[in-house]
Every structure is written in structure tokens, then in C-alpha cells.
Amino acid sequence: MFRTFVGSLLALIGAAGAVWSPFRAWYGGRHGSGIRVDDLFTGVGVTPDKAALLGSLFLPMGFAALLTLLGVLLRSRLALLLAGLLVLGVTVLWMVRQGQAAGSLTAGGDGLGYGVATAFGSGLLILLGAYLTHGRRRTRAYGEPVPYEEPVPYDDGRRYGEDPRSDDGRRYGSGYGGTGERGSGEQPPMPPYDPDGPDDPGTTRTLPTIGGSTVEGGSLDGTSGPPKT
Template sequence: MLRNALGSLMGLIGAAAAVWSPFRAWYDGRLGRDYSVQELFTATGITDHRATLLGSILLPYLFAAVLTLCAVLLRSRLLMALAGIVVLGFTVLWTVRQGQAVGSLTVGGTAQALGDGLANAYGAGALILLGAAVMRGRPTRSTRPLPPTTPA
């Protein structure tokens, strides 16, 4: 019971951080919600075009938050782990595509550096996965046959 509550809390905090991360700076002061999800899968890669809010990278994170909420309600470790993989997968994919677009990525106080929104996304995905690992999930039902009863 306590493990499920702790894992659920970790997953919900991670989901909230994942949804919040596109509203923070990701690279060179540009917010994560400005990056289109389609740019991650096209040959042109990341461009300077601004995305609509629901066409942005926020969309997979909202999907992961809904998966996390369903996982908490159903006490499903598998759904929670899937939500963490979605968050980390899209974050890693964005990082790779951004690195291809600019040639190199830097972390630090320079003008062109990775922002705290990206760090939030990585931390959120890790926290959701950790929540899935902590959860016990649903209790399994025993498939053992009942002992025979003797008539009285």
C-alpha cells in the first residue's frame, strides 16, 4: 500500500514536471513549446519556425501525463513505465535532432546552451520510471484451487 502511494506520488510529480517543461527554456532561450513534434521526424530537422501549442512537443508530454494518471488509477506499473519511456524518448530524440541542427550542444551559462526546461524533461522521465519501479502494482490473484470441503 505504501509503495503504491509513494510510486504514484513520484509518477504524478514527474508527469506534472513533464507537462511544465515545455514552458521553460530548452535551448538558446527558446521555449520547448516552440518546437514542433513534426520537426523531430522530418529530414529538415529542427527549424526556426514556431509551432502551435498542441502541435508542439507539449503533445507527447500531455499524452504521457494522461498515461501516468491512468497508471495511478489502475495501479499499473507497465503504464507508468510506458509514460516514462515516452517522456524520455521524445526528450532524447529532441536532443539528438537539436544537436544535428546546430552541430554541437553545450551546457552552461553561454548564450547557446541547453536550458532548464530540458533538464526538467529528463528529470520528469526519470522520476516517472522510478515511480514505476517503486510501485507494487495490483495484487496478483492466486490460481491455486481451494481445498476440498468435507460435508458435516
């Protein structure tokens, strides 16, 4: 936290120096606010033509200061890095163009002034502030914990509406083919159907009567035939 504070402070000092540098002498007593920014991108070098404030070196320096302020507020190291490189890039490019126009660069009263040194130092301070500043930490968003649910006990499907006959009548009695006894797990085997035999060994079948006569071949055992009287 303290390191970030120091880095932000250095970056702001560098931004203030970058904005102030055009109002100082850059070369031969000429202020940077009178040097045209267009001369940096032409092949003829720096011309003696006077520039307006927003068309001079104040324009890139002011933009770098705004970028620095944005980087400090957002704690963006990238923004601070771009601002520092912009200040240094403009300063170095101006020196190249000035050297082309004058033939050589000299220091002193008729040479490089304090404005160049201020701009160069301001760019270094902004880069140092970008190095010391920590960026924002990204936090992962976790969802709410899912409440634990106990599993539903297995009940042979009877809970979910399956056919009650699937339990062989153990639950619902002998009406579905079971033995009718709770807890019984087996069914007695069904005897084969014999249309001519008795319904059950050891029992006597009683034939129905029609009009006082006994019917021997009715539909009681599932067969059909003419009644015998």
C-alpha cells in the same frame, strides 16, 4: 503500501514536471511549446518554424502525463514505465535533432535551457515511481465448498428398481422361486421332470374323472392323449 504511495507520488511529480517543461526554455531561449513535434521525425532537424501548442513538444509530454495518471489510478507499473520512457525518448530525440540542426550542443544562455533538464528529470521520476509501485495482486476465485454426502449403502440393487427375483426369493417369499423363509440363502434343487413318474415320491396322484370315469392320460402331468374310460 507505503512504498506504493511513495512511488505514486514521485510519478505524479514527474508527470507535472513533464507537462511544465515545454513552457521553459529548451535551447537558445526557445520554449518547447514553440518547437514543432514533426521536426523530431524529419531528417533536417529542428527548424525555426513556430508551432501551435498541440503541435509542439507539449503534445507528447501531455500524453505521458495522462498515461502516468492512469497508471497511478490503476497501479499499473507498465503504464508508468511507458510514460517515463516516452518523456525520456522525446527529450533524447530532440537533442539529437537539435544537434543536427546546430552542428553541436552547448549549455548556457544560448544553449540547453532548463526545459530540457526538467523533462529529463521528470522522465527519471516517473520510472522511479514505476519501480516503487506494486501492481495489483491477482486473487484466485474459489468456488463454494461442496457439501459432504454420505454414500448410499449397497443393497443388492433392490433400491433402484431391479427385479426382486434377483435375491432368489429371500425377500419376497417363495412366489419367485425361493424357499419362502426370510434369511434363507439356498434353494432346494428341482427334481428332473418325469412325465411317466409320480409328481413326488411318497405321494399318490389323484386322476381327474370325467362323467364318472377316471382319466388316465390327461393333461395333469403335461402329456396329451385320448382319455380311456
